[in-house]
Amino acid sequence: METENSRAVNADLPIGVFDSGVGGLTVVKEIINQMPNERIVYFGDTARVPYGSKSRDTVVRYSRQIVRFLLEQNVKAIAVACNTASAYAIPEIEAECPVPVIGVIRPGAKTAVEGTRNGRIGVIGTRATITSGSYKEYIREIMPGAEVFGQACPLFVPLVEEGLWEDPVTDEIARRYMASLIDRDIDTLIMGCTHYPLIRKTIGRAAGDKVLLVNPAYETARELRKLLESRSLISGHRYELGSTVPQYRFYVSDMADQFQKFANSIIKYGILAAEKIDIYNYSARPLSEGD
Amino acid sequence: METENSRAVNADLPIGVFDSGVGGLTVVKEIINQMPNERIVYFGDTARVPYGSKSRDTVVRYSRQIVRFLLEQNVKAIAVACNTASAYAIPEIEAECPVPVIGVIRPGAKTAVEGTRNGRIGVIGTRATITSGSYKEYIREIMPGAEVFGQACPLFVPLVEEGLWEDPVTDEIARRYMASLIDRDIDTLIMGCTHYPLIRKTIGRAAGDKVLLVNPAYETARELRKLLESRSLISGHRYELGSTVPQYRFYVSDMADQFQKFANSIIKYGILAAEKIDIYNYSARPLSEGD
Numbered sequence: 001m002e003t004e005n006s007r008a009v010n011a012d013l014p015i016g017v018f019d020s021g022v023g024g025l026t027v028v029k030e031i032i033n034q035m036p037n038e039r040i041v042y043f044g045d046t047a048r049v050p051y052g053s054k055s056r057d058t059v060v061r062y063s064r065q066i067v068r069f070l071l072e073q074n075v076k077a078i079a080v081a082c083n084t085a086s087a088y089a090i091p092e093i094e095a096e097c098p099v100p101v102i103g104v105i106r107p108g109a110k111t112a113v114e115g116t117r118n119g120r121i122g123v124i125g126t127r128a129t130i131t132s133g134s135y136k137e138y139i140r141e142i143m144p145g146a147e148v149f150g151q152a153c154p155l156f157v158p159l160v161e162e163g164l165w166e167d168p169v170t171d172e173i174a175r176r177y178m179a180s181l182i183d184r185d186i187d188t189l190i191m192g193c194t195h196y197p198l199i200r201k202t203i204g205r206a207a208g209d210k211v212l213l214v215n216p217a218y219e220t221a222r223e224l225r226k227l228l229e230s231r232s233l234i235s236g237h238r239y240e241l242g243s244t245v246p247q248y249r250f251y252v253s254d255m256a257d258q259f260q261k262f263a264n265s266i267i268k269y270g271i272l273a274a275e276k277i278d279i280y281n282y283s284a285r286p287l288s289e290g291d
Numbered sequence: 292m293e294t295e296n297s298r299a300v301n302a303d304l305p306i307g308v309f310d311s312g313v314g315g316l317t318v319v320k321e322i323i324n325q326m327p328n329e330r331i332v333y334f335g336d337t338a339r340v341p342y343g344s345k346s347r348d349t350v351v352r353y354s355r356q357i358v359r360f361l362l363e364q365n366v367k368a369i370a371v372a373c374n375t376a377s378a379y380a381i382p383e384i385e386a387e388c389p390v391p392v393i394g395v396i397r398p399g400a401k402t403a404v405e406g407t408r409n410g411r412i413g414v415i416g417t418r419a420t421i422t423s424g425s426y427k428e429y430i431r432e433i434m435p436g437a438e439v440f441g442q443a444c445p446l447f448v449p450l451v452e453e454g455l456w457e458d459p460v461t462d463e464i465a466r467r468y469m470a471s472l473i474d475r476d477i478d479t480l481i482m483g484c485t486h487y488p489l490i491r492k493t494i495g496r497a498a499g500d501k502v503l504l505v506n507p508a509y510e511t512a513r514e515l516r517k518l519l520e521s522r523s524l525i526s527g528h529r530y531e532l533g534s535t536v537p538q539y540r541f542y543v544s545d546m547a548d549q550f551q552k553f554a555n556s557i558i559k560y561g562i563l564a565a566e567k568i569d570i571y572n573y574s575a576r577p578l579s580e581g582d
Binding site: 046047048049053054055057058154155158159161162168169172173253254255280284 | 337338339340344345346348349445446449450452453459460463464544545546571575
């Protein structure tokens with residue numbers, strides 16, 4: 001059934017992806033790996049990063065502005081590649097948005113449930129993601145008896161952004177964050193922030209060999225693929241380097257040069273340019289209220 | 292001479308103070324110590340914190356919105372209690388604002404010049420503050436032969452906000468940041484970020500006994516006092532606890548509860564409430580262009 005919000009979408013349109021900053025590029029990387037024929041429009045909210053220490057209301061407002069921008073780019077679907085935005089804004093965005101929306105939390109929860117043997121699952125993330133209780137909620141929907149233990153790890157993002165991916169300081173901080181989760185005898189740990197897979201080895205050392213690490217980025221790209229397939233929205237186009245239609249476009253709200261440098265360290269595909277746009281020009285009101 | 296921007300200001304009006312978040316409270320604390328009869332209106336931009344990793348353009352836009360809010364509160368002067376905003380936005384704000392404006396950098400530079408014996412001064416701060424070169428510029432204005440060495444310390448703010456004020460991890464990070472400055476034989480070190488005085492002991496240990504630590508917050512309050520005295524704007528009012536006109540008012544753009552908790556750990560004066568306001572309602576255009 002068509003709603004009044006429906007738009008004419010087709011398989012050739014790009015996928016929209018957004019994050020508070022650079023972390024969502026780990027999701028982009030998975031989408032590129034799993035769906036090499038897709039075009040992507042990425043937005044990183046570098047003028048207001050990080051989201052993880054902000055309130056639900058603020059994160060919802062920011063997310064609505066970004067979704068408006070992505071819809072203006074005529075995307076066929078939107079991946080919310082930020083755990084905090086997924087935790088806080090998915091209900092509003094899903095209900096209001098005329099194209100399908102996928103977050104990282106539901107796919108991450110599903111993988112954790114498939115992986116656990118003892119039903120004891122740990123979740124690490126920003127303070128906002130942990131406070132929201134979203135992972136617990138989705139996990140319990142699929143596995144009502146699961147025990148879910150959350151641990152906020154606010155220092156991981158700055159440590160990753162400072163490049164201390166393999167460093168005794170990051171090991172020490174990881175050891176402290178993991179201590180309470182190890183005490184709870186978890187056998188599965190969701191890396192509930194898009195930066196964390198970049199220090200996967202450190203987290204793995206601190207959590208111990210017996211704990212399965214779940215990277216929601218991987219599963220999110222898989223779910224996105226299934227979603228696009230079910231709606232016949234998978235692109236069959238083959239892009240050549242130097243094509244006149246650039247396959248990947250990156251936008252930020254600030255610091256385009258620094259974004260580009262970091263992005264190129266994550267995605268081994270040459271990102272030619274990131275463009276700064278003025279996100280304040282987009283309304284933060286509910287999408288259903290128009291611009 | 293009166294300009295068309297002048298307003299009727301009098302000694303009973305409050306002082307406006309702003310910062311990207313909670314750090315500026317170290318400046319508020321000094322103002323309270325040195326001028327106990329003054330009223331203060333504080334704004335912390337917790338919806339967009341931190342400023343230290345953002346661009347000049349973005350910081351100027353945010354600062355203009357905040358100054359508009361403070362002028363609406365009818366302040367008699369404005370203290371920019373944030374090194375990044377002082378480095379990037381003071382020139383614009385000073386030129387546009389109808390009430391006197393003071394930043395933290397010029398007073399910090401002055402104290403460092405008074406304190407140094409060998410003319411070799413270190414500056415630590417956010418990436419933005421160090422990149423701006425503002426401390427160096429002001430120091431060289433007063434002491435043209437000074438050698439100034441900057442070191443960005445991006446992990447200090449998250450470590451302070453996580454409460455690791457006395458911790459081996461913070462010691463280790465401080466030791467790394469200080470290494471290059473010690474090599475340059477500095478005898479004076481400016482703590483060029485309002486969070487840093489909270490880990491003064493750690494910074495002192497890492498810098499060594501022979502290095503004089505400069506806290507610009509102290510000198511900023513002194514300069515502000517001189518400025519108000521020179522314009523006969525010092526308040527003679529004595530406030531009683533429970534007065535109907537609250538002496539200190541705190542506003543934030545997000546997370547009022549968390550701000551209040553942190554604020555009470557810095558200022559040992561009971562902060563009764565912090566109020567969230569919608570900073571997006573204030574224009575980011577030059578102040579001279581009206582609202």
